[in-house]
Amino acid sequence: MIIVPEREIADLMTREAAFDAVEKIFGAMAAGDAYNFPVVREAIGHEDALYGFKGGFDRAGLTLGLKAGGYWPNNLETKGIINHQSTVFLFDPDTGKAKAMVGGNLLTALRTAAASSVSIKHLAREDAKVIGMVGAGHQATFQLRQALEQRPFEKVIGWNYHPDMLPNIEKVATEAGLPFEAVELSGMTEADVIISITSSFNASLMADHVSPGTHVACMGTDTIGKQEVEPALLQKATVFTDEVAQSISIGEAQHAVGQGLISEGDVHQIGAVINGTHPGRESADQITLFDGTGVGLQDLAVAASVVDMAVAQGKAIEVDF
Structure with a gap:
């Protein structure tokens, strides 16, 4: 062995x-x-x-x-x-x-960051310039560092419940030669890509915090009850995930499905986009959302x-x- x-x-x-x-x-x-x-x-x-x-x-x-x-x-x-x-x-x-x-x-940490970056590669607009981070803990640094390799981003914006942790992601932005700005959640409308990586049981990112054409990667919800975004956001978006069964049971989609805003059939595997059996993003103003639940x-x-x-x-x- x-x-x-x-x-x-x-x-x-x-x-x-x-x-x-x-x-x-x-x-x-x-x-x-x-x-x-x-x-x-x-x-x-x-x-x-x-x-x-x-x-x-x-x-x-x-x-x-x-x-x-x-x-x-x-x-x-x-x-x-x-x-x-x-x-x-x-x-x-x-x-x-x-x-x-x-x-x-x-x-x-590396595989979790890789998952959101795979979703950015296949679902984000090619002209994405601003990346927003919701969450600034240890895992957020891995997420941002890998995501910056997927598009020619020009700016990083960030929000965290405890603002004193924002220097964690500011350091990554600085290392990449990019400006960083701390924003309120309403300021996330500037972002073309948003990564949410928190351990919250209450939604932080709301539907009106996300502009048309944005790609959102929700990476923190992996347990019954956890929640990072408002269910209405999933209703507005085209939803993708690593595994549908986990998404609707322990992932971000559990809440939107539970409230009847979307159904299991509205959640698609990111692998289908990778394989070319699902078109993925179909327009510049489409909101796409990846529910990264983390699979074995x-x-x-x-x-x-x-x-x-x-x-x-x-x-x-x-x-x-």
């Missing part, structure tokens, strides 16, 4: 490799060549932690496995480690034998990619298991 420790991931996995892995797996899902297993997510009654499993099988890439982990909200304050902790396990689909164990913390196959795809890199570069640890 191959082990790729968390400490090696930063020197192995690139944004480009994560993007390619996620784009391919979304396409495989839409083509019926890959599928996710039901998600298990539980409050364990210890340290206020949420723990769970996401898994799946990609027949096209012959990748089988799961990600185990969750959210320990007291970690950073009491133990000095990040709150999100996860590990990816890969298995040989021909024999069932354990194939690899891979540190999943940085990979999770994303984790398996980036983990399989990093295992190949680790082996090729001699950084893989091999053990007799």
